Amino acid sequence: MYGDIKASIAAAYNEHVQEREKAVMAGWKIQERERFMQQLASEHKQALLDIGSGPGHDGLFFQTHGMDVFCADLSEASVRLCKAKGLKAEAMSFEQLKFADCCFDAVWAMNCLLHVPKQELPAILLEVKRVMKKDALFYVGVYGGEDFEGVWEEDHYQPKRFFSFYEAQALKNVLARFFSVASFSVVTPEIIGGKLEFQAFVLRK
Numbered sequence: 001m002y003g004d005i006k007a008s009i010a011a012a013y014n015e016h017v018q019e020r021e022k023a024v025m026a027g028w029k030i031q032e033r034e035r036f037m038q039q040l041a042s043e044h045k046q047a048l049l050d051i052g053s054g055p056g057h058d059g060l061f062f063q064t065h066g067m068d069v070f071c072a073d074l075s076e077a078s079v080r081l082c083k084a085k086g087l088k089a090e091a092m093s094f095e096q097l098k099f100a101d102c103c104f105d106a107v108w109a110m111n112c113l114l115h116v117p118k119q120e121l122p123a124i125l126l127e128v129k130r131v132m133k134k135d136a137l138f139y140v141g142v143y144g145g146e147d148f149e150g151v152w153e154e155d156h157y158q159p160k161r162f163f164s165f166y167e168a169q170a171l172k173n174v175l176a177r178f179f180s181v182a183s184f185s186v187v188t189p190e191i192i193g194g195k196l197e198f199q200a201f202v203l204r205k
Contacts, residue, residue, distance in 0.1 A: 001117065006074055008162065011159055014076060037067075045106045048068065048069050054075075054078050059089075063086075072092045072097065075091070095127050107139070110139070113140060114143060115163065132205045138179060144196065145165070145199075146167065147165065150163070168184075168199050179204060186198065187200065
């Protein structure tokens with residue numbers, strides 16, 4: 001099942017890669033990214049893994065701010081755009097990260113883990129934890145605020161994408177099984193526009 005979901009997600013993002021390349025980032029997302037960068041700088045973190053990197057906008061931001069960045073994404077088209085920006089990048093699945101143990105100071109996951117089936121999330125969290133150094137930071141940002149799992153029929157992407165949404169406490173409970181929760185905040189639907197909230201976690205190994 002998860003293999004089919006990954007193939008469909010990769011196809012959707014390959015198809016819409018130019019749309020994502022040209023998209024203007026919302027102000028609240030910029031604030032999330034800047035806040036995490038400030039924390040990375042204050043703790044002198046260096047090596048960052050951007051999972052679900054898309055075309056590399058976030059990766060380029062972190063690289064410009066002095067981080068040693070590696071971008072990973074299911075979409076081959078997205079990886080090509082990352083490389084065109086001068087980023088190290090490779091197509092890979094999150095449950096099989098092609099890295100040695102304990103090699104990253106930080107991991108950035110903006111709106112990618114919401115494509116993971118709920119029963120698969122623990123294994124992926126363990127795999128991310130494996131490649132993190134001791135005391136490394138892990139940013140997890142996802143849309144949610146309701147309990148949902150399945151193909152989002154309102155999606156304008158083709159093929160329509162699979163999503164897993166959580167109520168905030170339910171997701172916090174899952175994450176806390178594997179990491180220390182350093183901070184948690186919610187961006188409300190009123191700020192985002194729409195019916196979903198955005199749940200932002202900074203986790204520590």
